[in-house]
Amino acid sequence: MVTRSYMSRREVEQQSFSLAVAVLVPVGAILLQVLLPRLLPSLAILDLPLIVTLFFAVSRRSPIAGTATGATIGLLQDVITTQPIGVNGMAKAVVGYAAASLGSRIDVDNTATRAILMFGFSLLQSALLYLIERRLLGIRGFQILWLHELLRAAVNTLVAIPIFLLLDHARRRE
Amino acid sequence: MEFLIRFKNPLFLLAVLLIQALALAVQVRTPVDPSAPDGGGVRLIRMWATSTVTPFERAASAIGSGLHNAWADYVDLRHVRQQNLALQRQLTRMRIEQAAIVEDALEGKRLQAMLGFRERYVGSTVAAQVIGASGSEQSHVLTIDKGSRDGLRPDMPVITQDGVVGKLRDVFPTTAQVLEIDDQTSGAGVILESTRIRAILSGTTAGGVQIDNLTADSRIKPGEQVLTSGGDQVYPRGLPVGTVVSIAPDPHHQPYTAIVVRPTVDLDRVEEVLVITGTQSDLPTDVQQDLTAAQAQHAAALSAERLPGIYDDQPQPAATANGATPPPSPAPGATVPTPVPHPLPILHPDRFTSGSTPAASELTPGGPNTPQSTTPPGSQPDGQKSPSPQPQPPE
Numbered sequence: 001m002v003t004r005s006y007m008s009r010r011e012v013e014q015q016s017f018s019l020a021v022a023v024l025v026p027v028g029a030i031l032l033q034v035l036l037p038r039l040l041p042s043l044a045i046l047d048l049p050l051i052v053t054l055f056f057a058v059s060r061r062s063p064i065a066g067t068a069t070g071a072t073i074g075l076l077q078d079v080i081t082t083q084p085i086g087v088n089g090m091a092k093a094v095v096g097y098a099a100a101s102l103g104s105r106i107d108v109d110n111t112a113t114r115a116i117l118m119f120g121f122s123l124l125q126s127a128l129l130y131l132i133e134r135r136l137l138g139i140r141g142f143q144i145l146w147l148h149e150l151l152r153a154a155v156n157t158l159v160a161i162p163i164f165l166l167l168d169h170a171r172r173r174e
Numbered sequence: 175m176e177f178l179i180r181f182k183n184p185l186f187l188l189a190v191l192l193i194q195a196l197a198l199a200v201q202v203r204t205p206v207d208p209s210a211p212d213g214g215g216v217r218l219i220r221m222w223a224t225s226t227v228t229p230f231e232r233a234a235s236a237i238g239s240g241l242h243n244a245w246a247d248y249v250d251l252r253h254v255r256q257q258n259l260a261l262q263r264q265l266t267r268m269r270i271e272q273a274a275i276v277e278d279a280l281e282g283k284r285l286q287a288m289l290g291f292r293e294r295y296v297g298s299t300v301a302a303q304v305i306g307a308s309g310s311e312q313s314h315v316l317t318i319d320k321g322s323r324d325g326l327r328p329d330m331p332v333i334t335q336d337g338v339v340g341k342l343r344d345v346f347p348t349t350a351q352v353l354e355i356d357d358q359t360s361g362a363g364v365i366l367e368s369t370r371i372r373a374i375l376s377g378t379t380a381g382g383v384q385i386d387n388l389t390a391d392s393r394i395k396p397g398e399q400v401l402t403s404g405g406d407q408v409y410p411r412g413l414p415v416g417t418v419v420s421i422a423p424d425p426h427h428q429p430y431t432a433i434v435v436r437p438t439v440d441l442d443r444v445e446e447v448l449v450i451t452g453t454q455s456d457l458p459t460d461v462q463q464d465l466t467a468a469q470a471q472h473a474a475a476l477s478a479e480r481l482p483g484i485y486d487d488q489p490q491p492a493a494t495a496n497g498a499t500p501p502p503s504p505a506p507g508a509t510v511p512t513p514v515p516h517p518l519p520i521l522h523p524d525r526f527t528s529g530s531t532p533a534a535s536e537l538t539p540g541g542p543n544t545p546q547s548t549t550p551p552g553s554q555p556d557g558q559k560s561p562s563p564q565p566q567p568p569e
Contacts, residue, residue: 034227
């Protein structure tokens with residue numbers, strides 16, 4: 001008896017999004033990231049651009065598209081802060097590349113897998129930001145509180161799961 | 175060619191990283207003009223991005239303010255009368271305190287004049303509404319709804335009634351970015367209030383504020399107030415910045431200490447700010463009027479203390495409907511009639527106390543001294559009668 005997988009390879013390769021979704025969702029995430037901490041300062045722990053980067057990267061399953069998506073979202077995030085332009089761009093480009101590479105190898109539609117990916121890539125981004133700030137830019141006083149980063153990863157994971165489920169409806173399968 | 179096709183993915187990633195690394199290298203060059211931390215191209219990109227985001231921030235801010243004002247002005251009015259009374263009492267108390275310190279202020283001004291020291295006072299300010307933030311824990315920046323068209327320029331200090339918020343970083347035509355004092359790239363010259371030690375305050379990567387250029391000094395204690403020193407040519411002297419929370423050796427920066435400071439302003443909840451657009455060497459006119467009035471009030475109070483009054487019981491000012499005494503509002507330069515203070519109540523009367531000696535007509539020549547009561551009749555409060563001796567039962 002031939003068993004059929006949940007999704008054929010052709011379907012995997014051809015998952016895509018409409019232009020409106022591909023543009024508006026990242027822009028909306030960046031806007032919300034700016035607005036939400038004004039309502040509640042502790043919401044600054046969220047990283048909605050990272051969640052969106054991860055979703056598009058693992059959904060498209062193309063490392064080039066993942067890199068481009070991550071770099072674009074990260075650069076947009078940089079220009080509205082005082083950080084040098086490129087700090088988040090580099091970190092999210094690496095995250096997008098790695099997530100897309102993983103997305104073509106494992107089943108990323110599983111909720112548990114998504115949670116593990118989100119948690120891991122959140123920590124990866126923290127490590128990348130530390131390397132960029134401390135080593136590349138040479139900011140001597142830059143420190144990272146790993147307990148806080150673990151908390152941030154956990155919170156973002158909790159928030160990412162429903163967002164992923166919501167964004168699943170925006171997928172366009174050809 | 176085959177190599178490029180085979181490794182196109184990692185090569186693309188490398189290219190993207192390389193371009194951004196080069197862009198970072200260009201940006202982190204030491205800026206020529208300290209008031210323009212970004213180069214022209216970067217500033218332009220930031221202005222475009224800010225211009226894109228600002229309309230949404232304005233809309234969200236307007237909606238939020240509208241809802242908050244509707245709730246605060248029409249619904250949530252509990253305890254307003256009590257707050258009003260408390261504020262009136264506070265105002266009265268502060269006027270008295272102002273009168274008390276006016277002598278010190280005048281003496282300070284005289285000494286400054288003798289030394290040729292030119293103090294800079296806040297001359298003009300522009301009020302602005304906070305409409306946005308950076309949304310990142312690594313960058314502590316606020317966006318305000320005033321820009322270069324309102325006369326703002328980079329490096330202007332931004333304050334609230336509680337103290338220092340930060341300074342302007344990028345100023346665009348209709349908006350501006352405020353670099354908060356807890357941003358990791360922020361810095362300010364400060365002075366510790368009681369020890370008069372000058373230091374440099376800077377933000378930390380964790381979003382805190384600390385002084386890290388001082389060696390261990392036993393005089394610095396938690397609770398000490400931190401003020402701007404004016405030495406950085408940005409913040410006027412004497413603005414409250416924060417309070418020392420803790421002092422500990424800095425393990426990454428020996429032999430210096432890490433003095434953690436809690437800002438006086440709640441930087442996470444700043445709604446409205448004042449941008450200091452100008453300073454002047456003289457006190458502002460309204461402050462001078464206040465000072466003159468306080469000086470006159472203080473002089474009148476001194477005269478009343480030293481000279482006997484003709485009228486012992488002057489009429490008290492009429493109480494308002496809610497029972498609070500209206501605060502005095504003297505005209506500048508006018509002598510304010512101050513009621514003669516009554517003597518304080520006697521806590522421990524003795525035989526020398528006025529009124530405790532019987533009249534001469536009641537005294538009997540050669541008679542024994544009348545024992546003086548240590549407590550005038552009626553002076554004890556109710557419920558505190560001295561116990562009368564009880565008769566002892568016969569044994």
